[in-house]
Amino acid sequence: MSVEAAQADRLVRGVGERSVPALARAISLVENGRDGYEEILSALHPSVGNAHRIGITGPPGSGKSTLIERVVRIYRDRDITVAVVAVDPTSPFTGGALLGDRIRMESLTLDPGVYIRSMASRGATGGLATTTREVCDVLDAFGFERVIIETVGVGQSELAIAGSADTTALVLVPESGDGVQVLKAGVMEIADLYVINKSDRPGADRLVQEVEVMLGIRRGNAYRHVGPHHGGLAGRTARREPDDGAGTAGWAPPVLKTAAAKGEGTEAAIDAVDRHRAFLESTGLLQERRRARLAQHTREVVNRALSTLVWERWDGEAVLAAGLDDVVSGRLSPYRLARNIVADLQEERGHGG
Amino acid sequence: MSVEAAQADRLVRGVGERSVPALARAISLVENGRDGYEEILSALHPSVGNAHRIGITGPPGSGKSTLIERVVRIYRDRDITVAVVAVDPTSPFTGGALLGDRIRMESLTLDPGVYIRSMASRGATGGLATTTREVCDVLDAFGFERVIIETVGVGQSELAIAGSADTTALVLVPESGDGVQVLKAGVMEIADLYVINKSDRPGADRLVQEVEVMLGIRRGNAYRHVGPHHGGLAGRTARREPDDGAGTAGWAPPVLKTAAAKGEGTEAAIDAVDRHRAFLESTGLLQERRRARLAQHTREVVNRALSTLVWERWDGEAVLAAGLDDVVSGRLSPYRLARNIVADLQEERGHGG
Numbered sequence: 001m002s003v004e005a006a007q008a009d010r011l012v013r014g015v016g017e018r019s020v021p022a023l024a025r026a027i028s029l030v031e032n033g034r035d036g037y038e039e040i041l042s043a044l045h046p047s048v049g050n051a052h053r054i055g056i057t058g059p060p061g062s063g064k065s066t067l068i069e070r071v072v073r074i075y076r077d078r079d080i081t082v083a084v085v086a087v088d089p090t091s092p093f094t095g096g097a098l099l100g101d102r103i104r105m106e107s108l109t110l111d112p113g114v115y116i117r118s119m120a121s122r123g124a125t126g127g128l129a130t131t132t133r134e135v136c137d138v139l140d141a142f143g144f145e146r147v148i149i150e151t152v153g154v155g156q157s158e159l160a161i162a163g164s165a166d167t168t169a170l171v172l173v174p175e176s177g178d179g180v181q182v183l184k185a186g187v188m189e190i191a192d193l194y195v196i197n198k199s200d201r202p203g204a205d206r207l208v209q210e211v212e213v214m215l216g217i218r219r220g221n222a223y224r225h226v227g228p229h230h231g232g233l234a235g236r237t238a239r240r241e242p243d244d245g246a247g248t249a250g251w252a253p254p255v256l257k258t259a260a261a262k263g264e265g266t267e268a269a270i271d272a273v274d275r276h277r278a279f280l281e282s283t284g285l286l287q288e289r290r291r292a293r294l295a296q297h298t299r300e301v302v303n304r305a306l307s308t309l310v311w312e313r314w315d316g317e318a319v320l321a322a323g324l325d326d327v328v329s330g331r332l333s334p335y336r337l338a339r340n341i342v343a344d345l346q347e348e349r350g351h352g353g
Numbered sequence: 354m355s356v357e358a359a360q361a362d363r364l365v366r367g368v369g370e371r372s373v374p375a376l377a378r379a380i381s382l383v384e385n386g387r388d389g390y391e392e393i394l395s396a397l398h399p400s401v402g403n404a405h406r407i408g409i410t411g412p413p414g415s416g417k418s419t420l421i422e423r424v425v426r427i428y429r430d431r432d433i434t435v436a437v438v439a440v441d442p443t444s445p446f447t448g449g450a451l452l453g454d455r456i457r458m459e460s461l462t463l464d465p466g467v468y469i470r471s472m473a474s475r476g477a478t479g480g481l482a483t484t485t486r487e488v489c490d491v492l493d494a495f496g497f498e499r500v501i502i503e504t505v506g507v508g509q510s511e512l513a514i515a516g517s518a519d520t521t522a523l524v525l526v527p528e529s530g531d532g533v534q535v536l537k538a539g540v541m542e543i544a545d546l547y548v549i550n551k552s553d554r555p556g557a558d559r560l561v562q563e564v565e566v567m568l569g570i571r572r573g574n575a576y577r578h579v580g581p582h583h584g585g586l587a588g589r590t591a592r593r594e595p596d597d598g599a600g601t602a603g604w605a606p607p608v609l610k611t612a613a614a615k616g617e618g619t620e621a622a623i624d625a626v627d628r629h630r631a632f633l634e635s636t637g638l639l640q641e642r643r644r645a646r647l648a649q650h651t652r653e654v655v656n657r658a659l660s661t662l663v664w665e666r667w668d669g670e671a672v673l674a675a676g677l678d679d680v681v682s683g684r685l686s687p688y689r690l691a692r693n694i695v696a697d698l699q700e701e702r703g704h705g706g
Contacts, residue, residue: 038688039688041686041687041688042686042687042688042689043686045680045683045686045687045688046683046684046686047683048683049683059413060412157510287681290681291677291681294677294680294681294687295673295677295680297687298673298676298677298680298687298690298691298694299664299669299673301687301688301691302663302669302691302694302695303656303659303660303663305691305692305695306656306659306660306663306695307656307659309695310655310656310659311652316652316655320648320651320652323651324644324647324648324651327398327647327648327651328640328643328644328647330398330399330400330401330402331399333394333395333396333398333399334394334395334398334647334650334651334654335391335392335394335395335398335654336395337651338651338654338655338658339658341651341655342655342658342659342662
């Protein structure tokens with residue numbers, strides 16, 4: 001057994017035995033794409049799939065981190081273990097904020113039922129979304145009951161990350177007209193619930209109304225009532241129409257008000273997350289979403305493997321270097337050079353295989 | 354000649370003859386990855402490389418679009434042609450803002466020396482960054498002297514897009530403490546100049562100072578002066594230290610104040626962009642950056658070709674579908690399934706080739 005394989009084996013056992021150092025080491029290997037990281041993930045795969053993954057996204061300054069901190073504390077009061085993966089570079093979890101915030105966050109990590117990890121957003125082997133999903137897999141396999149993924153809801157890849165969770169919450173604040181702009185640009189569609197944070201500030205009710213209008217929950221001041229449907233959904237009074245076809249039929253995303261810094265509304269937000277989870281389970285959508293996520297993940301792993309093959313194992317870089325002068329001078333296009341590289345690779349394989 | 358090849362041929366000739374309908378059609382084919390789009394790009398490649406590409410990025414609400422509108426008008430006064438590629442979903446150019454803004458922007462498009470295009474940020478064949486670069490290539494080949502790329506400076510991919518321009522400007526506004534958070538998170542490094550927009554509002558000077566401190570231009574109130582260096586840089590008084598090694602040695606990113614809505618400071622911003630261009634040219638960095646960009650682009654084209662090969666031409670999807678039940682149940686890991694798909698593909702090729 002190679003050194004890497006022996007180490008991978010040890011780490012997999014360590015994660016299975018809930019060793020925190022093994023967990024930290026396994027995540028680092030995965031995050032940095034070190035030798036053997038796919039073997040580790042492969043060995044952990046049968047243990048993955050129990051955590052409820054919650055994506056929390058929103059513009060910078062919307063108070064996501066404070067909200068998450070509160071949510072974590074409430075989960076802990078309920079004796080539920082939680083991991084937080086911070087992909088937001090402006091998050092206090094990743095070091096992007098005031099020292100006071102950061103210290104408050106870090107105090108959480110003294111609790112063994114909490115694990116906080118920030119993703120280095122550069123240098124991920126196969127794209128940030130793929131690597132983040134793999135880090136969540138490790139945390140899931142370790143046994144965390146909730147995995148919260150914090151991203152900043154403006155960028156493409158960050159949205160994709162939040163959108164691949166089981167339940168996605170979009171956090172907005174009254175003063176951010178920007179947030180509403182982002183909404184209009186289609187960010188909305190990914191969210192299963194909307195949280196208007198800092199709702200003790202002026203404009204909160206107006207924002208709630210704007211969001212509800214955008215969701216089609218209300219038009220002007222006219223509510224449309226529909227009955228409760230699916231177990232656990234009693235009491236909700238409206239549904240989005242027309243259905244967006246994205247597998248959310250029957251779920252009307254609630255718009256909630258919180259003031260996380262004061263602890264207001266956070267319990268209700270957690271209840272909504274739990275209701276969404278119950279909804280996904282009772283309708284079979286949870287299984288469906290996970291299936292789609294696994295298919296997508298497999299595609300990304302294949303693409304990454306092919307890329308590694310051509311650029312690291314075979315001589316793609318050498319062929320590229322040999323042709324680059326001609327590309328720069330305009331004699332050769334990047335497309336012809338690319339075709340040569342792919343052809344060489346196939347040729348090589350044809351002989352080798 | 355196939356229908357696609359004949360059409361591609363016609364479009365390439367049309368772009369060469371500066372036909373705007375051909376340009377629009379070529380961009381659409383490229384953006385949507387339609388049959389023959391790589392042939393079009395390949396044929397246009399010898400004509401690419403004359404435009405100065407300017408990335409303009411910043412948080413939503415920083416007034417990027419107003420600034421760009423002013424910049425475009427000034428360029429037109431100087432008889433320079435300009436294309437704008439808006440990747441920012443919150444931009445008025447892409448329809449994410451107030452109607453009044455949008456109409457003002459659209460009035461620009463009556464001028465044949467201006468071309469405005471917003472990127473649909475979903476469904477790009479090979480990643481948003483690659484496709485955006487290709488759209489810029491078409492505009493460059495068409496003959497636009499400046500190609501401005503507007504992105505929202507928070508997301509990963511959006512930063513990568515702005516960072517692949519020849520000159521990148523980061524726009525901030527006094528009221529956005531968020532902007533500074535983003536800065537701290539490392540966004541800073543990508544910019545060649547910093548624009549404090551809406552600088553008629555309170556806090557502008559403080560923000561200028563904060564940015565300068567972060568850039569190492571000043572520490573507290575102590576300036577470090579260094580002499581002017583490299584042609585065209587006279588009058589600038591400070592340089593970043595230590596050098597970040599990213600090929601910007603000798604260029605001290607200026608921090609400029611604008612109030613674009615009032616037309617203040619925009620001429621100076623353009624002058625700084627031109628100075629940066631002159632700097633890149635005189636030091637050979639322009640050629641170096643373009644070479645690196647072409648190498649990276651070729652890598653992305655190869656990766657895209659391999660992905661197309663496995664998922665569209667061969668039976669990758671069928672193998673995936675056949676194994677997915679086992680992946681969902683945990684009997685098979687996505688990594689083993691991926692390995693099977695890659696192996697099957699190689700096997701196939703070994704026989705076929």
